[in-house]
Amino acid sequence: MIHLEKIEKVYRTDTVETLALNSISLNVAKGEFLSIMGPSGCGKSTLLNIMGLLDAPSKGEIKIDTQQTTGFSDKQLAQFRNKKIGFIFQSYHLINDLKVLDNVELPLLYRSSTAKQRKELATAALAKVGLSNRVKHFPTQLSGGQKQRVAIARAIVGEPEIILADEPTGNLDSAMGNEIMEILINLNRTEGTTIVMVTHDEQMAKKTHRLVRLFDGSQVQ
Numbered sequence: 001m002i003h004l005e006k007i008e009k010v011y012r013t014d015t016v017e018t019l020a021l022n023s024i025s026l027n028v029a030k031g032e033f034l035s036i037m038g039p040s041g042c043g044k045s046t047l048l049n050i051m052g053l054l055d056a057p058s059k060g061e062i063k064i065d066t067q068q069t070t071g072f073s074d075k076q077l078a079q080f081r082n083k084k085i086g087f088i089f090q091s092y093h094l095i096n097d098l099k100v101l102d103n104v105e106l107p108l109l110y111r112s113s114t115a116k117q118r119k120e121l122a123t124a125a126l127a128k129v130g131l132s133n134r135v136k137h138f139p140t141q142l143s144g145g146q147k148q149r150v151a152i153a154r155a156i157v158g159e160p161e162i163i164l165a166d167e168p169t170g171n172l173d174s175a176m177g178n179e180i181m182e183i184l185i186n187l188n189r190t191e192g193t194t195i196v197m198v199t200h201d202e203q204m205a206k207k208t209h210r211l212v213r214l215f216d217g218s219q220v221q
Contacts (some may be wrong), residue, residue, distance in 0.1 A: 036213035086155030145176035
């Protein structure tokens, strides 16, 4: 589902050149749940952003579901991401002025769906994460765990084949973190969603199919 071949990412300023990723080659199978670990600053989020087509590698090749994305315009990349990939972030990235249902509908605004279809899909996504009774609430009325559930609902509302999760349990206590992990594991198991998760938590990583470790921009496991 995700193919990376000798990926390098270099950040340059006028005086400094920083190698963020060094010759990363990685295949993620369809339906796999992969976790990525490593110390802060080792390139985990950079790698996830490249997988999600939010950033481009300095060198190397990336394919998503056999599709070569090199040469895509920004518009083509946005359309491809919207169809194929759902994103979950540590800090939720919810819009506080929008109700929960409206937050979940957001990815569907870029598709040719009606308001009725958007509402039905968002309602179904919220039901999957156990938040059917919170559709009219605002994010500021929710706990951290509930906010992350909304973020997961938003990520899955368009039925993407891939979910990329950057520290999805990082801001939560262990009990709520375990609940969020169970939702992700269930999505992977019952719907075959391919999931790549960046985490600092060894216990969470052990619940996934495979673990990749990064150190100083290189893959060490």
